[in-house]
Amino acid sequence: MEMLNKYPIKSNDIASRILDGEAVVVLPMDSIVYTFDPVGTRIWDLITGNEKFFAIIKTIQNEYDVPAATAEQDTVEFINELVAKKMLILSELPDDRA
Amino acid sequence: MKKTTMTTLENFSFDSSHKKNYPYSVALKIADLPIVIMAENRDLIESAKTRYQKFLYRRTNFCLAIDIHLSDNIHFPNPDGTENFFNEQVFQEGRCCIRSNYFTGYIDINNNYGKVLCSNFDPLSWLEHFLRIAYAVVAIKNETIVFHGAGLIADKKGLVFFGPSGCGKSTVTRLSKHCAALGDDMIAIKKKNDHFNVYATPFNSEKNGFLLTNTEAVIKGFYRLIQHKTTFINKMSRANALAELLASISSINKNYQGSLTALSLCTQLVERIPCYELYFTPDNLFWRFLDGDAEQISD
Numbered sequence: 583m584e585m586l587n588k589y590p591i592k593s594n595d596i597a598s599r600i601l602d603g604e605a606v607v608v609l610p611m612d613s614i615v616y617t618f619d620p621v622g623t624r625i626w627d628l629i630t631g632n633e634k635f636f637a638i639i640k641t642i643q644n645e646y647d648v649p650a651a652t653a654e655q656d657t658v659e660f661i662n663e664l665v666a667k668k669m670l671i672l673s674e675l676p677d678d679r680a
Numbered sequence: 681m682k683k684t685t686m687t688t689l690e691n692f693s694f695d696s697s698h699k700k701n702y703p704y705s706v707a708l709k710i711a712d713l714p715i716v717i718m719a720e721n722r723d724l725i726e727s728a729k730t731r732y733q734k735f736l737y738r739r740t741n742f743c744l745a746i747d748i749h750l751s752d753n754i755h756f757p758n759p760d761g762t763e764n765f766f767n768e769q770v771f772q773e774g775r776c777c778i779r780s781n782y783f784t785g786y787i788d789i790n791n792n793y794g795k796v797l798c799s800n801f802d803p804l805s806w807l808e809h810f811l812r813i814a815y816a817v818v819a820i821k822n823e824t825i826v827f828h829g830a831g832l833i834a835d836k837k838g839l840v841f842f843g844p845s846g847c848g849k850s851t852v853t854r855l856s857k858h859c860a861a862l863g864d865d866m867i868a869i870k871k872k873n874d875h876f877n878v879y880a881t882p883f884n885s886e887k888n889g890f891l892l893t894n895t896e897a898v899i900k901g902f903y904r905l906i907q908h909k910t911t912f913i914n915k916m917s918r919a920n921a922l923a924e925l926l927a928s929i930s931s932i933n934k935n936y937q938g939s940l941t942a943l944s945l946c947t948q949l950v951e952r953i954p955c956y957e958l959y960f961t962p963d964n965l966f967w968r969f970l971d972g973d974a975e976q977i978s979d
Binding site: 600601602603604611 | 917919922923926932933934935938939940942943947
């Protein structure tokens with residue numbers, strides 16, 4: 583898939599903090615606060631702006647004891663959900679702020 | 681039905697000169713932040729002095745000055761085209777613009793100055809709507825959180841009960857007659873001398889018949905209220921507590937800088953102060969679950 587060659591980059595309009603292995607993400611424009619479970623938090627942590635989508639999937643496949651296809655599907659679904667909620671964009675280029 | 685063209689901040693001309701203040705004024709201090717409200721209308725200022733009598737302040741240094749102008753026949757239609765009440769805030773170029781059906785105004789965040797055009801009909805009510813939002817915006821700039829919660833003082837320690845509307849904040853306040861009530865809906869939280877203190881605010885509470893005590897106390901615990909058929913308490917994870925606290929802060933709405941400040945302050949709060957889920961029945965049995973307060977139960 584073409585999107586796996588893109589760089590997930592966090593939006594400028596969010597604020598986040600990781601506490602005890604769980605990410606808390608604030609979306610001020612929508613007045614919403616999200617918390618992520620440990621796997622979601624690990625993916626969030628891997629989104630540095632300099633890692634391609636497929637590299638994040640590879641890391642998750644290596645770190646978790648689940649079938650590679652399951653890890654890929656879950657990671658793709660999670661990142662796509664973050665894109666749909668405007669917490670991320672998928673960019674052709676790495677994040678020049680990173 | 682009378683239709684009035686919506687006055688917007690673009691076509692309503694405010695005199696932003698700080699030197700031309702209106703003749704009548706009232707000064708308040710809420711959570712150590714002093715505010716002065718100025719108006720041409722003496723009756724409005726006298727009503728405000730009565731309404732906010734526990735928060736009056738007599739000095740002349742302020743972190744926010746607000747000019748109020750009253751006008752007849754003001755009604756701003758809801759931007760969505762309905763007759764529903766609306767209340768919106770927009771941040772642009774250092775200003776927070778605050779609008780509702782019966783007022784429009786702004787806060788110049790960098791210059792600590794605000795101006796509002798209010799309807800002559802029940803102006804104190806519209807002033808309070810504006811003031812509540814304006815104060816929250818200025819407070820977060822001053823590292824003070826305006827928090828949607830109930831604040832009580834028991835045994836000289838502050839307890840903060842919170843959760844969405846209808847979760848039982850007023851019920852808990854009503855069932856805690858042995859405590860000083862700082863508010864059953866909106867309180868302020870501020871770091872002071874390496875502690876976090878909870879303060880009273882004049883917003884909302886006394887409409888519910890509670891007599892507020894304008895004081896402050898070091899916070900001992902946060903309690904997320906959940907009505908249930910039995911009473912018990914669970915300690916929250918810090919991340920969950922952080923998310924719940926942030927969700928109770930209205931001033932982060934559309935305010936990115938405010939959100940960063942709130943995130944930083946709330947992270948410190950959950951690192952220092954325990955946060956619990958308090959499942960409770962509508963009686964005062966819940967006090968048995970608040971450490972060290974069992975003897976405080978009132979009959």
